[in-house]
Structures are given as structure tokens and as C-alpha cells.
Amino acid sequence: MALHAGLLHACGSSETVRASGQVAAVSWNSVVDVAAQSELIDKLLLWVQENTNYDVSAIRQSPPHINFCNVGERIEYEGERIIVDPDLNAAYDSQLRRINIVGPWDLHNTMDQSILLHELIHDVQSVNRTWYCLQEPEWEAYKLQDAWLAQQGTVSGFDWLYIYFLSRCPRDHHP
Numbered sequence: 001m002a003l004h005a006g007l008l009h010a011c012g013s014s015e016t017v018r019a020s021g022q023v024a025a026v027s028w029n030s031v032v033d034v035a036a037q038s039e040l041i042d043k044l045l046l047w048v049q050e051n052t053n054y055d056v057s058a059i060r061q062s063p064p065h066i067n068f069c070n071v072g073e074r075i076e077y078e079g080e081r082i083i084v085d086p087d088l089n090a091a092y093d094s095q096l097r098r099i100n101i102v103g104p105w106d107l108h109n110t111m112d113q114s115i116l117l118h119e120l121i122h123d124v125q126s127v128n129r130t131w132y133c134l135q136e137p138e139w140e141a142y143k144l145q146d147a148w149l150a151q152q153g154t155v156s157g158f159d160w161l162y163i164y165f166l167s168r169c170p171r172d173h174h175p
């Protein structure tokens, strides 16, 4: 299992990271085990295949890119430049088919794995069908994340009322 940082798209320059005082955050970026990460992605996509009606075969052949970043960095997101907020865990960019994950993120941590699963679900949702608005897929993504966590023996602790409102389109055209 080779450690290979070259396949990872670190966002922001090392100067930016150093300026924000997060030198330690640089190191986790370069030690992510890409082979183990690909294995995990495939395992999670298989779970989506088995637990939904979505077809994930094409996505398993060509999974989305993973972009690791740090709080305070500027990243490209849905065609715009945004600054990574301390509240942000991850964000899926449907235009680039890219999952931005905010570090530190641990490949072996169940909650961190579920964050990756949530973003992979967004890729599956985006590739398979159209949605009324950007927020609409959130309900299903959180529901599946919660179900996966439960299977791992972990309680999500999600606030469903909050997620319900989060998932509503601006002018609610929900079915």
C-alpha cells in the first residue's frame, strides 16, 4: 500500500496554510493512504448500491475526486471561490464531481467515513437524477448516512427537524 500524495488535490498553497498557523494540518494531507481510501470508497458505493435503487456501477468505475482542505483555505466550489468555514465538514461539487473534505479526517474513524459516504451519496444522486434545488438531496443523504452509522453501531445524533428545513427548496416544490 503506497503512500502517495500526488493523487490528492491539496487545496490552497502551503503558504496559505502556514499563514493560518495550521502547519500540522499539512502533514495529514500527505499521509492519506490512497489505496486504502479507494478501497473504502468502493466499499461505501457498494453499500449505496445494496441499500438504494440507484445504479452506482458507472460511479464505481469512475469515482469522484477527493480534495482535502483545511479551514481558512480558499477552494473552488460550484464555479465560485469560497473560504472553508470552521463549521464545514465536507462539500460536494457537482460541476467538478469533486468531494471536498475538511481535515483533519481519519480514514479509520466511523464518523469520518460516514462524512465521505454522505458526499458519495450526493455524487450518486447528482449523476442519477435531477433535483429541484441544491438542498433537496440532503434529506435522503442524511437518512442513508444515519442508516449506515446505525449498522456500524453508532448513533448519528442528527437533528431531523433541522435537516428537514435544510432540505427544503427556497420555494417549496417538494413532492
Ligand SMILES: [Zn+2]
Pocket: 118, 122, 138, 141
Ligand atoms: Zn449533504
